[in-house]
Amino acid sequence: MTKGAFSGHDSKDRADALRLTRRELLALTLAAGLLRGLPQTASAAQTATEPLLDVVSNRAAAAVLGRAYLVAHPEEADLARLRTLLQERLRTDVSDEASILVRIERQLRNDYIRGDLVEVDGWLLSLTEARLYALAALARAG
Amino acid sequence: MLIDADDLEDGRLLEADLAIIGGGPAGITIARAMAGPRRRVCLIESGGLSPQADTQALYQGENAGIAYPLAGSRLRYLGGTSGHWGGFCRPLDPIDFEVRDWVPHSGWPFGREALDPYYEAASEAVQVAPARFEDADYWREHTGEPLVDFPAGRISNRFFQYSPPTRFGDRYREELRTSPDLTLLLHANVTKIAALPSASAVSHLEIRTLSGRRLQVRAPRYVLAAGGLENPRILLLSNDVMPAGLGNENDVVGRFFMEHPHVSNFADLVVADLRRLPSIYRSRVNVEGRNAQVAYVPTPEVLRRERLLNISFTTGVAGAYHSGDRAGLGPDDTQARSRLDMLEAARRFLADGAGPVDAADPTYAGVWLGIGCACEPVPNPDSRVTLAETTDALGQRQIRLDWRLTEQDRRSFVAHVRSLGRELAAAGVGRLRIKVADDGQWPESVIGGNHHMGTTRMSDDPQRGVVDRDCRVHGLDSLYVAGSSVFPTAGSANPTLNILALAYRLADHLKGLPA
Ligand SMILES: Cc1cc2nc3c(=O)[nH]c(=O)nc-3n(C[C@H](O)[C@H](O)[C@H](O)COP(=O)(O)OP(=O)(O)OC[C@H]3O[C@@H](n4cnc5c(N)ncnc54)[C@H](O)[C@@H]3O)c2cc1C
Numbered sequence: 032m033t034k035g036a037f038s039g040h041d042s043k044d045r046a047d048a049l050r051l052t053r054r055e056l057l058a059l060t061l062a063a064g065l066l067r068g069l070p071q072t073a074s075a076a077q078t079a080t081e082p083l084l085d086v087v088s089n090r091a092a093a094a095v096l097g098r099a100y101l102v103a104h105p106e107e108a109d110l111a112r113l114r115t116l117l118q119e120r121l122r123t124d125v126s127d128e129a130s131i132l133v134r135i136e137r138q139l140r141n142d143y144i145r146g147d148l149v150e151v152d153g154w155l156l157s158l159t160e161a162r163l164y165a166l167a168a169l170a171r172a173g
Numbered sequence: 174m175l176i177d178a179d180d181l182e183d184g185r186l187l188e189a190d191l192a193i194i195g196g197g198p199a200g201i202t203i204a205r206a207m208a209g210p211r212r213r214v215c216l217i218e219s220g221g222l223s224p225q226a227d228t229q230a231l232y233q234g235e236n237a238g239i240a241y242p243l244a245g246s247r248l249r250y251l252g253g254t255s256g257h258w259g260g261f262c263r264p265l266d267p268i269d270f271e272v273r274d275w276v277p278h279s280g281w282p283f284g285r286e287a288l289d290p291y292y293e294a295a296s297e298a299v300q301v302a303p304a305r306f307e308d309a310d311y312w313r314e315h316t317g318e319p320l321v322d323f324p325a326g327r328i329s330n331r332f333f334q335y336s337p338p339t340r341f342g343d344r345y346r347e348e349l350r351t352s353p354d355l356t357l358l359l360h361a362n363v364t365k366i367a368a369l370p371s372a373s374a375v376s377h378l379e380i381r382t383l384s385g386r387r388l389q390v391r392a393p394r395y396v397l398a399a400g401g402l403e404n405p406r407i408l409l410l411s412n413d414v415m416p417a418g419l420g421n422e423n424d425v426v427g428r429f430f431m432e433h434p435h436v437s438n439f440a441d442l443v444v445a446d447l448r449r450l451p452s453i454y455r456s457r458v459n460v461e462g463r464n465a466q467v468a469y470v471p472t473p474e475v476l477r478r479e480r481l482l483n484i485s486f487t488t489g490v491a492g493a494y495h496s497g498d499r500a501g502l503g504p505d506d507t508q509a510r511s512r513l514d515m516l517e518a519a520r521r522f523l524a525d526g527a528g529p530v531d532a533a534d535p536t537y538a539g540v541w542l543g544i545g546c547a548c549e550p551v552p553n554p555d556s557r558v559t560l561a562e563t564t565d566a567l568g569q570r571q572i573r574l575d576w577r578l579t580e581q582d583r584r585s586f587v588a589h590v591r592s593l594g595r596e597l598a599a600a601g602v603g604r605l606r607i608k609v610a611d612d613g614q615w616p617e618s619v620i621g622g623n624h625h626m627g628t629t630r631m632s633d634d635p636q637r638g639v640v641d642r643d644c645r646v647h648g649l650d651s652l653y654v655a656g657s658s659v660f661p662t663a664g665s666a667n668p669t670l671n672i673l674a675l676a677y678r679l680a681d682h683l684k685g686l687p688a
Contacts, residue, residue, distance in 0.1 A: 088520035095514045143599035144325040153606040154515055155594035164518055
């Protein structure tokens with residue numbers, strides 16, 4: 032093999048690269064809308080994200096934006112990873128339904144104030160918000 | 174007294190204490206402020222009381238830079254371009270007057286405080302007084318609605334006040350006609366400002382009519398107020414004694430032409446609950462008989478910290494969405510679909526409670542708003558007015574405009590669009606979608622605002638400016654310039670209110686001079 036993307040000598044590099052490729056594939060599939068309409072499965076990860084998604088009024092609409100986000104950030108096309116990323120940003124237990132809306136609203140505001148932003152299909156979004164929509168996309172995809 | 178130049182005998186010499194070239198807002202304002210006992214004013218206007226095609230054609234010229242409507246952006250009859258101005262009024266911001274190390278050639282010889290005493294009179298002249306351009310409490314109280322508190326400290330609320338719009342020719346014609354100390358000379362084109370052989374002062378003005386009459390006007394003092402493109406042209410054409418043109422020893426006349434770049438369709442804003450964006454942000458509201466609307470203006474702190482140019486934004490509702498609209502959207506309605514998606518995805522963040530935003534209209538999703546902008550450009554010596562080889566009906570060389578914008582201008586615009594989006598989202602008002610690529614090119618929709626600035630710029634240093642802080646042409650005792658051609662920087666405010674404030678200030682200065 033010539034020296035290139037997979038020329039690393041340990042197998043971990045290669046595994047990471049492959050995982051990335053799988054995520055990329057998933058993101059692209061999501062973007063193409065191929066998984067839309069699949070019945071939602073009540074996986075453990077998904078059940079745990081329900082309170083988070085409760086703040087998203089229209090999950091189908093959010094999923095459209097979420098898919099666009101995942102195309103640009105395929106490494107995040109993983110339900111468990113996204114949930115962790117969101118939990119870290121929100122610094123709260125994301126299964127605590129009572130406080131979640133307040134917490135998210137505060138975080139979005141902070142993101143916008145600090146400039147922690149991403150552009151998703153032109154929309155200027157807080158990083159937390161974009162990940163929330165990505166979560167909606169993944170959850171819908173089941 | 175009103176005189177048609179064509180009614181005077183050929184070769185006639187008129188004398189006054191002050192001669193003003195140009196009967197637009199600047200010239201009329203100085204004439205009104207100056208005419209009085211022991212101050213006979215002669216106001217010399219190229220046109221008549223209404224537009225005429227042959228006179229208007231004297232404004233034609235050629236473009237060498239960004240395409241620009243040289244004749245369409247000006248009117249040549251009594252009242253000047255106020256015959257079709259839009260009436261947007263706002264003072265320049267204090268930071269616009271400062272020397273900013275990130276803005277080349279920036280800095281006025283004085284601060285905003287030098288103009289502050291004149292904004293009230295200027296507001297009266299355009300029928301918007303009292304001046305409440307920065308008085309948020311006034312508009313909050315009088316509209317009965319809160320103002321948006323922008324939490325990131327990037328945007329502040331400023332207020333446009335709208336002139337009816339005042340047509341200066343119509344509004345002040347009778348006053349000019351009946352003033353015993355004023356002669357309004359119509360159909361009189363100043364073709365040359367003749368200087369004394371020493372070039373230290375003006376000797377007289379040469380005037381021609383389109384029918385071929387030649388006249389002269391002599392006065393101890395002269396004010397050139399023919400508009401931001403014609404002021405440099407007349408100076409450049411006045412080259413008998415000074416070959417480069419009057420006031421042009423240092424090759425500054427005509428340089429630094431500035432316009433406010435206006436871009437359309439560069440971003441959309443969606444808002445679910447209009448209570449979060451009170452009416453004064455979306456349309457003109459009428460308070461005590463006057464119309465006003467919010468101008469979103471960056472805070473000076475942001476401009477300094479991020480080394481940006483100034484800008485102002487306005488927003489206006491363009492359409493409403495209901496959840497059912499989705500079914501009727503075709504495959505090409507991508508923008509509408511995207512706006513609806515955004516409104517419905519972010520619904521909980523953009524409106525209170527989980528129920529419908531509008532109980533009477535449960536499927537209502539929100540509105541989208543168009544955004545307007547006027548950007549400050551960097552003063553650029555290569556953006557300039559020179560004389561073309563082509564001539565007009567009077568045999569005078571036309572202007573050649575080379576309007577240029579810089580990458581610094583564009584980058585600043587892009588940064589401010591993002592900044593506006595951040596603030597509106599942080600305040601929970603809405604979400605903004607950027608529709609222009611940040612690719613080093615101005616969007617094709619970029620045009621000017623019909624604001625002609627900078628071509629006889631003001632500076633205490635004759636090497637860097639054409640006029641001094643009193644609007645007097647460097648090196649010439651008796652010639653002054655009025656209008657936006659003296660602005661050394663353009664800010665983002667529309668020029669006319671500021672032209673008038675400067676005109677009143679100039680009138681005060683002239684009144685203080687020995688007779
Ligand atoms: C469509 C449009 C909309 C606008 N909207 C706004 C707005 O909303 N807000 C704002 O602030 N500004 C606006 N402006 C700009 C505004 O009209 C000008 O800032 C203002 O008219 C400038 O006044 P002035 O007296 O300096 O020049 P002008 O209004 O151009 O007047 C110059 C006068 O000089 C006369 N003249 C020219 N050459 C000669 C000569 N050789 N001899 C004798 N007389 C001469 C002309 O006939 C004219 O009467 C707008 C302009 C346009 C075109």
